[in-house]
Amino acid sequence: MPELPEVETFKRYLDKTSLKQVIKEIRVTDNRILNTEEKRLIKALVGKRFESSIRHGKYLLVDISPQFLVMHFGMSGDLEYYNNKDEPPKFSKVIFQFNNGFNLAYISIRMFGKVSIVNSIEEFIENKKLGPDAYKMSFEEFHEAVQRRSAIAKNALLNQSFIAGVGNIYSDEILFRTKIHPKTNINSLSDNKVKELYDNIIEVLEFGIRKKGDLSSYPNEFLIPHRKKEEKCPICNSEITRIEISGRHGFFCPSCQKE
DNA sequence: AGCGATGTTCGCCG
DNA sequence: TCGGCGAACATCGC
Incomplete structure (x- = not known):
């Protein structure tokens, strides 16, 4: 949980x-x-x-x-x-x-x-070796963390020494909302995209806290209700794809989240 | 009934 | 040294 x-x-x-x-x-x-x-x-x-x-x-x-x-x-x-x-x-x-x-x-x-x-x-x-708390961190802290590292986005978000608190499910949701392919290297993101990513980390976590961590009743426009096979992207209706990265599996929309 | 799982850690390899 | 990968950990539920 x-x-x-x-x-x-x-x-x-x-x-x-x-x-x-x-x-x-x-x-x-x-x-x-x-x-x-x-x-x-x-x-x-x-x-x-x-x-x-x-x-x-x-x-x-x-x-x-x-x-x-x-x-x-x-x-x-x-x-x-x-x-x-x-x-x-x-x-x-x-x-x-x-x-x-x-x-x-x-x-x-x-x-x-x-x-x-x-x-x-x-x-x-x-x-x-924990990074800044993902919900309480400032944009400056996040920006600094991004600059200090080279890693694909999904691994970066999951790495607790990068930022602390994001796990497999919310990492997918954050990348989906920011329209970043899970394998995009974080240090290749534009400044605007980094800011957008930061805002979405906070928003997704905020929403999760408001839901008390309960994933069972998310609105359709989130990825969470669609994290399974044969689901369609709520934005563009493409097939949601399952990907394996470092032994974890993630879901993303190949059309909204281009590599 | 085997496989997968919202996590962390460690060793290997490039 | 760092990042990606895969296995190991324990055990229940699908």
């Missing part, structure tokens, strides 16, 4: 439900999900509170001063706040139990996510 819009939705959910409550206990159901020692996680969290959270790209960082809890949701992560009296949600991997009788479950079906503890946000971003 989680590209930037969904992680932003998780962030808002966590902020709404789980801030400022004292953490009583941590339950780790499967410690393969941890990127840190279980002891260290427990020591860092028990008795602390989630003070605030920030999202960078697809990562959610929670201030448990002096450290930060980091959650990444892989391809199948979720958060659920529920009453301690109830059964934990299926596939819960880490459960944060608060003093008020409610729990926050970190859920991961396929174990691709990770939970860890870091000392500072700056250090974390540095270690992971």
